[in-house]
Amino acid sequence: MTRLTIDGVEVEVAPGTTVLQAARAAGRDIPTLCFDERLAPFGACRVCLVGVQDAPGPIASCTTACREGMVVDTQAPAARRVAGAVVELVLSELAAPPAEHTELAAVARQFGVGEPRWPGAVHPEREDLRHPYLAFQHGLCISCGRCVRACDEIQGAFALTATGRGFTANVAAGIDAGFRESACVSCGACADTCPTDAIAEVSLLALAESATI
């Protein structure tokens, strides 16, 4: 077993346990965006940053394994400041604030993110609404990769891919001709894990819309 301290509390975890898993098991809340416990840790969003004593800077708790004697501070000021700035950046890339019920909106509330300090280009709107169950709104995509990984790691359909690079990065089904022309088996794992409704089940989308009205 590995012993470490998280926010002043000593914990004992099985070898290989990540800092995120250990902290959550100890009842500490660490916000995340690209993490889904069903999927291999990815380390892309950097929202799960925490402070570790004697480390040169904050570390991503989702991809860092616990080490004996580690002293973790989930509220370390630098880690919180940078993670909050990242959430601010994410909100700034969307044309409109995320819907209240989404995971992204919840994380933004947790950090108390207000007006973005760095406004700028947003993702263009582009929709694929031809699939009977799955709606794809590319403009809402924050490239967390959860849908791509869910399609691969939960369903094994390999119907989705990340596309582009840098700020233009996005996600496509098949050769970007939409779900209908891809290897999609309509399992819904992508919509289930999406933190922004970029991919959503058509019926739930309608429900959310009627609730808003």
Add this chain to the structure above:
Amino acid sequence: MMSANLVELTRRRGAASTPTAVELLASAVAERGALTDEDIRAVAARTGLPEAAVHGVATFYDDLRAPRGARHVRVCTGTACFAATAGTHVEALAEGLGVAPGERTADGGLSLAETVCLGFCHSSPAIRDGETIDAGPGVLQRVLAGAATSAPEPPARSILPVPVLTEPGDWSGFRRAVTLRSSGDLLAEVREADLRGRGGAGFPAGRKWEFAATVPAERRYVVANGDEGDPGSYIDKHLMERSPALLLEGMALAGYAIGASEGFVLVRSEYPASRPALEAAAREARAAGLLGTDILGSGFDFDVTVVESAGSYVVGEETALLACLEGLRGTVSARPPFPAEHGLFGMPTVVNNVETLCSVPYIAQHGAGAYRALSPGESAGSKLVCFNERFARPGVVEVPFGIRVRELCDEVAGGLADGGGLKAVQIGGPLGGILPAGLLDTPFDFAPLAAEGCMVGHGSIIGFDEATDMRELARHLLRFGADESCGKCFPCRIGLERAHAMVAADAPVDRERLEALLETLELGSLCAHGGGMPAPIRSLIAHFPQELGLA
């Protein structure tokens, strides 16, 4: 974006997967000018990758994204070309050709693409017209007249009493090691030599080798990182094209030391001469019994495959490089696991920069003591540096560590060609800080440069003359940073776009907001690209605040 099963899929195919999906797509673009869905499907069928994954690859690399005309012109937008023209050569070329960068004429006859960088920084600006790379004075007129000629390669020399890296290899270090020494003995020698990685991070090569050698595994690999994407650097280009045997010898030595029988060199497509030079050297080595099976009767087997990338700076990061070798999108993965433990096709892999590997034959031949003695400075061995066209004597030069930057600029490179004063230099690539003229007495070594927010990095030295607009330089660097972000981690993907927008805007730059953004990049990014791009901007804030237009 690599998900767990996709990586597993490529792993199972292992080394049988060359040519890679990236190479197959690049050939299709070269033949037909643009990719069709049929091309994607054909490459998916041939490589066993999902169609969506191949589409993801096709949208990642520069060479696969821009349409290509019958005549394809690539204009270098690297930092040496910026230092030479402030970017005016790009506009002039686009206007003269009548086609914008990234576009192809309606009749498909002509296309223009920006590229970073062609590695002709000794003779900027550089333009590649079809297969011909032209550079230096008159290049625009020649290309516009359809009369491009091949630019001369840079000169190379050593200021050491005995040249180590500027002489072509003769395999003597390898012959000696493989016939007279145990692999453990060679590994210990490399450790003792204090050879630090020359790709930027400076990690001790011997320690990396030791990790890879001791992890239990059925196979191990040696990978030479020839993706010298740092604008302004043409050191690895020189080594791969002028001394390819030296690199192969270094790789074979690494293979012998760690127990690997296969090696890969990943070369950049921006260096069209690198792959043929390495392949010719490998054929010669095979014919001489220096690569292949039971080399020199030692029982040691080793051979090398050369793989070409397709245009991406971040592929120079080791986890992205391995993804590219596996034919996937060149995005970065979180470490650990480090490649030395879990690398190419999931096996322990030593990924070393080209120059690092080229230093090993000398160590094998003359020993760790002789290698360490090459430099009077703190760090061991010698280092190749290269100078841009602004200097009187640009070229590749082998120097000792510890020499002052001023001596490098004024004496070794002869000062600026126009006799004017240097305003600043950027050392080691786009992630290196900028050293103003007032700090040129800093010694050229890892620790003293780091103390000034700079680095040895790759060893390129780009001199900026007094006419350089530092706000424009910031804009140039951040545009490069944003364009080349792999798009995986959020701080880099969005933050570099925003930082570029801040300095590109026709307005004063809010210092507090810029610095908060730089901190987010530095502390939040997944790899050295997002983490390092703030370094030169920090230097400009510190040394040229007024020119930067800070408010």
